[in-house]
Amino acid sequence: MTTQVPTHPPIEIKTWIWRGHQIKYTVKGTGQPMVLIHGFGACIGHWRKNIPELAEAGYQVWSLDLLGFGDSDMPAIDYSLEVWQDLFKDFWEEFIQKPAVWVGNSIGGLLVLMMLADHPHIGTSGVLLNSAGSMNIRREEAILPLRVVMGPMRMMMRSKLFGPFFFNQVRGKRAIRNSLFQIYGNKEAITDELVEMLHNPSCREEACHVFLSVLTGPPGPRPTELLPRIKQPLLLLWGEDDPWAALRTAKVYRDLSADPNAEPKVTFEIIAKTGHCPHDERPEIINPMIINWLKDLQAA
Secondary structure (H helix, E strand, C coil): CEEEECCCCCEEEEEEEECCEEEEEEEECCCEEEEEECCCCCCHHHHCCCHHHHHHCCEEEEEECCCCCCCCCCCCCCCCHHHHHHHHHHHHHHHHCCCEEEEEECHHHHHHHHHHHHCHHHEEEEEEECCCCCCCCCHHHCCHHHHHHHHHHHHHHCCCCHHHHHHHHHCCHHHHHHHHHHHCCCHHHCCHHHHHHHHHHHHCCCHHHHHHHHHHCCCCCCHHHHHHHCCCCEEEEEECCCCCCCHHHHHHHHHHHCCCCCCCCEEEEEECCCCCCHHHHCHHHHHHHHHHHHHHHHHC
């Protein structure tokens, strides 16, 4: 089955059955494989400004709607980074079967690290765009007032009354637009098309369970646990105005980039006047940076 995501230009969407669930994916171009992994609440369409140009540069670009997001199925399971890691491992084995460039935004960036650390044969390199340090906030890393209430808050999220009530407050178009104004440094990138793209999946009946499961689920491995096991080079592109993943979060990557003998070899670049989603806010900057970095790797 093939459909189109109503973006400009439209993205052709295909369906793959994984463990009995429908997973939506797209592929464009020929050449070395490149896999794009979106962040929390996003979808394939969040890469609409990147897929055509990356494909034109000579890459076979793949992207999936994570299980639970976009137009993929939303089963009532316990969601975790490990579930999505298995999804990408099985997808790579069925469709790609060649070492790929892995690109991820937010929790997608953390998934890139997991894929390269646990399955090194599938990747040549990784690109992290304001990569998250966990699927949700770790209690010990939260500021003190939040740390005190996190336990009770998670219990409330799991309740049948408060959880759906909270979800309904944050899934509306106005709430989504307000959230984007907080996390996007480039306000001009906040369009009606973007708001609709993020809002539509939240209207599905199963979306509330996914949202609450992610917010109350395990945070996943720390980047500092994964990095020592990664040998592939990494490009870290960081929007400096991101309130969710402040620059201090990226200190470990900056330290690695300053050490010429460090492994993995990290290239770290700060993107000015940009927030949590550099690929969508500044595609005219991000696309050439990825392409040129990969060219330099090939030349080396």
